[in-house]
Each structure stands twice: as structure tokens, then as C-alpha cells.
Amino acid sequence: MNSIYAPASQQDLSLDEFWMPFTANRQFKDRPRLLESAEGMYYTDVEGRQVIDGTSGLWCCNAGHGRKEIAEAVSKQISKMDFAPTFQMGHPLPFQLAERLVELAPDGLNRVFFTNSGSESVDTALKIALAYHRARGEGTRTRLIGRELGYHGVGFGGISVGGMVNNRKAFGVQLPGVDHLPHTLDLERNAFTRGLPKHGVEYADHLERLVNLHGAENIAAVIVEPMSGSAGVILPPQGYLKRLREITEKHGILLIFDEVITGFGRVGSPFASQRWEVTPDIMTTAKGLTNGAIPMGAVFASDKIQDAFMHGPDGIIELFHGYTYSGHPVAAAAALATLDIYARDGLLTRIRDLEVYWQEGLHSLKGLPNVIDIRNTGMVGAVHLASRDGAPGRRGYDVFEGCFWSGLMVRNSGDIIAMAPPLIVEKSHIDQIINTLGDVIRRTP
Numbered sequence: 001m002n003s004i005y006a007p008a009s010q011q012d013l014s015l016d017e018f019w020m021p022f023t024a025n026r027q028f029k030d031r032p033r034l035l036e037s038a039e040g041m042y043y044t045d046v047e048g049r050q051v052i053d054g055t056s057g058l059w060c061c062n063a064g065h066g067r068k069e070i071a072e073a074v075s076k077q078i079s080k081m082d083f084a085p086t087f088q089m090g091h092p093l094p095f096q097l098a099e100r101l102v103e104l105a106p107d108g109l110n111r112v113f114f115t116n117s118g119s120e121s122v123d124t125a126l127k128i129a130l131a132y133h134r135a136r137g138e139g140t141r142t143r144l145i146g147r148e149l150g151y152h153g154v155g156f157g158g159i160s161v162g163g164m165v166n167n168r169k170a171f172g173v174q175l176p177g178v179d180h181l182p183h184t185l186d187l188e189r190n191a192f193t194r195g196l197p198k199h200g201v202e203y204a205d206h207l208e209r210l211v212n213l214h215g216a217e218n219i220a221a222v223i224v225e226p227m228s229g230s231a232g233v234i235l236p237p238q239g240y241l242k243r244l245r246e247i248t249e250k251h252g253i254l255l256i257f258d259e260v261i262t263g264f265g266r267v268g269s270p271f272a273s274q275r276w277e278v279t280p281d282i283m284t285t286a287k288g289l290t291n292g293a294i295p296m297g298a299v300f301a302s303d304k305i306q307d308a309f310m311h312g313p314d315g316i317i318e319l320f321h322g323y324t325y326s327g328h329p330v331a332a333a334a335a336l337a338t339l340d341i342y343a344r345d346g347l348l349t350r351i352r353d354l355e356v357y358w359q360e361g362l363h364s365l366k367g368l369p370n371v372i373d374i375r376n377t378g379m380v381g382a383v384h385l386a387s388r389d390g391a392p393g394r395r396g397y398d399v400f401e402g403c404f405w406s407g408l409m410v411r412n413s414g415d416i417i418a419m420a421p422p423l424i425v426e427k428s429h430i431d432q433i434i435n436t437l438g439d440v441i442r443r444t445p
């Protein structure tokens, strides 16, 4: 039995019952890392220690923590109307929110479907893609193409098109008819590149090979993260996303960008697709949509996609899909308050002024023991460490843990340390993050 006394809240906590997600439960419960409150750039743990947030929670608290406007909007809405259905009923908030989101979205992505998470957004996008082709009389287009090392959440659709082996291998069945493009991590040619790597546009050409293998008439969609976050910040080579767009367009294949991480200012524009000037047909989002405060996701689709469904008698439901909580009033209120903050404080483009400072800070870690690559774009960075012989992931974990006990929260994906601080970050916070990480890397064998 594991338990811990949490002094700040003066509570005894039993640690046994909560089966923690994506966590080494036994290891964690031996020496738990428990957070209790959060304000601005900092968490405070149950012992009262401050921890600077190097990861925006889990890539979601883009406006930093403790935003009173969001708390007030949520509290007001929950008292006014806690829940209302959006199946054959409606209420104003998701309509207002969809309109606001479309103003921010890449040109032409004018339709919004609400979900509760990134995983649900991905499932929704894949289902819309399949049903779209069917609605147009191209029902043979059923194959889905993802990418190695991609992360698209944990639904069966997401793990099928995703490409992280540990998320797939224990579960047996997956969607049939899925292929994967090669990932674009190329340490030999691109290590220590600042920003988008020069080499690797040709990784996109693999899509032509899949078209030649299966026939375009059998392929529904390609889904990629514009930048892979979870696998350790794997960037698109220069020209790569454009090439994918050209090939998909040429063959009538839909292009889905999973912007669950890159959305809402992470790379210096509202969405990565704008920064990198490639517009997909469908875009998935979540996380930063509500600043992480209330679960919510949104799938954006072009008019062309939605129009394909709007045929037949008026009384038929065009898309048999949706969640009890699609467009939940409290989540929508949180999202509207979040968008107000983003707009008022200019957060969706703010980091353009800071990204070079961040980049140079990160790259100053080159030369430290075991550092084999450093990658960055926008307010995202990764320090890639060499694996210990026979113990992949162990050094990354030790650095992650060392950072936490030194007052810095990072993520480790195997031996890659990933960071994405809130977009309110200042230079002094960047210095603190880089100095702490550097110290920990230096003393970690």
C-alpha cells in the first residue's frame, strides 16, 4: 500500500486506487510528484516547492495558469446552464465559439465539429474523411495513411494511424487498411538544425509509392502532425508539408493536419498550417482551445467537405456522429474566455519575438554530455540524449526526474527531453529553464 502526507493540503492520500494514465504507476507511487496549485508560469507542489512549467501542463495551458477570466466564465456558465444537448437541440455557445474559431482558422476551414479531447478529434476527422468520400460516390476510398512516430491520441483510430510502437503493440487489433509514411527524423543530416531542417523533403514522396501500390481510388486520407510533439519534437523538413499537399491534391486524397499540439499559437501563428503556409482539408485541435481548463476539442473542415454531406431530404441526419458533450456549454464558455485572452494579449503570435532567444538558449546546451541533437521551432524545443547501452529511455527519465526535483517540469519521450513553455513566457523564465536543464544534464550520467 502506498500513501503520502500532503502538507500543503494537510491530507493523507492513498495512492493505490487511481490507475494513472501513461505512468509507471509503481515507480511513481514510490516517490510521487504531486502538484497542488498553479499560477502564471509556475506550479506549486504539495510540499510547497515551486516548479516552473516547461511544458504548458501537457502542451495545453498556452496562456499560463490561474487565468481568472476562464474561472469566472466557467463558474458563471455552470450556474446559468450546466448542460444542454446539441443533438437535434442547441444553445448559443457552440455557435458563437465556432464563429470565433473560424475567424482564426486557416482560410477555407469554415466548419467546426466539437469533441472533448484530441483523441476524439482524431476519430472524428477520420470518420468524416471516410464518410465524405462515400457521400460523393467514391466509397472505395477507405485506406488511411499515417506516419511512423506520429501520435494521434489513444482511440483505436488514433493508434492505428499513429506510429509510436508502445501505444500500439499491446492491443492487437487495429483498423485495417492503414499504411504509414516514414518519419522525418534524420539525425545524420539534420542534427542541431535551428528551426526547420533542410534535408528530407523527399520523405513526402513515399506517398506516391503508396498511391502506386494501392491506387489513389482506394485511399481516403493522410493524417500527420505538422510537427510531431509526443515522439520528441520531430520537425517537418523545409518543403515537406507543401509536397504532401501537392501529392494529396493531385490524387484526390484528403489531407488532415493534427494540430492538437501545434494549434493556438505554439509555433507563432494561430495554427501551424498558417505559419508553414499549407492548408489541409481537415484539422484537429484540442488542448489550447480551453487553455487546458475544461476538456474540449474541435475539428475544422473545409466547406467542400461539409457540402458533400448536405444532400438528400432535409430531414435526414447527415453525419451519424457526435458526443453527448459536443459543444458542452461550460467547455464552450471556457474556450470563449480563452480566445479573449489570446486576442487581448496577442498570445497566438507573441512568441515570434522570443523564439530566437529560446532557440539560442536551447542550442547553448550543445556540447553537454550525451546531447546528440537539439531541435526547435516556435515555443517548442527538444534536447535529444544518447541512450544508455541496453537501457533506452532511462537517461531521459533520469533527466526528467532530476529536473522536477530541481524545480522544472519537462517531458521525456524516451531519451528526448521535450519542452513547450506557456506562451506568456519571459526571457528570465527561458534562462531559468535552460540553466536548470543544463545543470541536470551535466550531472546525469
Ligand code: PXG
Pocket: 058, 059, 116, 117, 118, 119, 120, 122, 151, 152, 153, 154, 225, 229, 230, 231, 258, 259, 260, 261, 286, 287, 411
Ligand atoms: N493528437 C496529438 C497531435 C496529440 O499530441 C492527441 C492527439 C490526443 O489528445 P488527447 O486529448 O486525447 O490526449 C495528442 C495528445 C506528451 C503528451 O507529453 C502529448 C499528448 C498527450 C499527453 C502527453 O507528449 N498529446
